[in-house]
Amino acid sequence: EAQVTQNPRYLITVTGKKLTVTCSQNMNHEYMSWYRQDPGLGLRQIYYSMNVEVTDKGDVPEGYKVSRKEKRNFPLILESPSPNQTSLYFCASSKYDPGLAGETYEQYFGPGTRLTVT
Amino acid sequence: GESVGLHLPTLSVQEGDNSIINCAYSNSASDYFIWYKQESGKGPQFIIDIRSNMDKRQGQRVTVLLNKTVKHLSLQIAATQPGDSAVYFCAENMAGTASKLTFGTGTRLQVTL
Numbered sequence: 001e002a003q004v005t006q007n008p009r010y011l012i013t014v015t016g017k018k019l020t021v022t023c024s025q026n027m028n029h030e031y032m033s034w035y036r037q038d039p040g041l042g043l044r045q046i047y048y049s050m051n052v053e054v055t056d057k058g059d060v061p062e063g064y065k066v067s068r069k070e071k072r073n074f075p076l077i078l079e080s081p082s083p084n085q086t087s088l089y090f091c092a093s094s095k096y097d098p099g100l101a102g103e104t105y106e107q108y109f110g111p112g113t114r115l116t117v118t
Numbered sequence: 119g120e121s122v123g124l125h126l127p128t129l130s131v132q133e134g135d136n137s138i139i140n141c142a143y144s145n146s147a148s149d150y151f152i153w154y155k156q157e158s159g160k161g162p163q164f165i166i167d168i169r170s171n172m173d174k175r176q177g178q179r180v181t182v183l184l185n186k187t188v189k190h191l192s193l194q195i196a197a198t199q200p201g202d203s204a205v206y207f208c209a210e211n212m213a214g215t216a217s218k219l220t221f222g223t224g225t226r227l228q229v230t231l
Contacts, residue, residue: 004161033218033219035221040126040223041223042207042221042222042223042224043162043207043209043221044221045218045219045220048218056218058218059220090161090162092161092162106152106164106167107152107162107164107219108164109161109162109163110161111160111161112159112160112161
């Protein structure tokens with residue numbers, strides 16, 4: 001089954017304790033992204049990756065790191081979590097499709113990780 | 119389920135009626151637009167997309183309309199069903215920015231019986 005998986009699904013941690021949220025996709029997609037979702041703000045992109053070893057900042061990258069050592073995995077790292085990083089996090093992957101009429105990016109989202117930083 | 123939109127605009131529609139969900143996008147340079155559906159406790163799910171060289175695209179029970187002049191996007195759902203109840207997001211992408219999507223804040227669709 002084609003899917004994006006995230007772990008853990010729920011995490012409660014304390015300020016300053018480093019954590020990693022894993023993301024894996026089995027569709028051989030080139031593109032992967034991380035988003036955070038907060039009430040009233042919709043989804044905001046944190047980081048994205050166009051392929052192995054190619055990553056770039058999204059709209060809200062502060063306080064986060066990512067790596068893309070393998071095509072299928074795109075972990076999100078919080079070196080020193082703070083309470084304002086309490087949020088719902090989604091990983092997404094998409095296939096690059098040049099298409100006849102232009103590029104399209106149908107993104108597949110993971111189930112989400114609810115992070116609480118106290 | 120997860121409460122991701124405590125103060126979202128809400129559209130209430132009776133089962134069987136047509137729904138129209140609107141979205142104003144911000145960047146006149148955006149050339150690719152997507153509608154997503156998010157059910158409670160789940161990640162967003164792709165519904166339909168449209169490029170800026172089109173003004174209408176149809177899928178199964180859904181139609182997306184694009185008005186570039188006023189930077190407006192709409193999603194029409196025909197014969198709305200209870201399973202259509204969800205939060206709907208539009209997203210825009212600017213040419214040359216790969217998978218960098220900017221999402222709207224969403225609209226909650228409630229289908230009444």
